[in-house]
Each structure stands twice: as C-alpha cells, then as structure tokens.
Amino acid sequence: MLRGGGDAGLVNALYDEMTKPADAPLAAGIASTVHSHVIAFAAEEARVSGRVVDVEEFQRTKVASG
Numbered sequence: 001m002l003r004g005g006g007d008a009g010l011v012n013a014l015y016d017e018m019t020k021p022a023d024a025p026l027a028a029g030i031a032s033t034v035h036s037h038v039i040a041f042a043a044e045e046a047r048v049s050g051r052v053v054d055v056e057e058f059q060r061t062k063v064a065s066g
Helices: 006-018 030-049 055-063
Strands: none
Touching (some): 030 055
C-alpha cells in the first residue's frame, strides 16, 4: 500500500542503490543517515506520547543534549 507517493520514492532509491556497480559509492552520507534516525526516533516519540513532535525541536532538545 502506497501512502502519498513516499513509498515509491523510497523503493526507487533503494533499487538505484542496489543495482549500482559494487564499487560505486553510496548516495547516503553520515549526515543523511543521522537525520533519518532522528526522524525515526521523533516518530516513535509521537507514537508513544500521542502528540505531534517537531523534528527540529526534538533534535535540539533530545539528541543534541544527550
């Protein structure tokens, strides 16, 4: 089930990464990897708390502070 077109973009990006030559660099760097994890943790916080979580605020207050 696709949700607003986002899944198609993810599947296409995954396909592109998996079908490149083995020695080609990955498109995702450490910054985008960390950012995607922050989004996932913020989404979990929203799920558990039942409230809307601002990702930038979550990163400033929860991630940066340790």
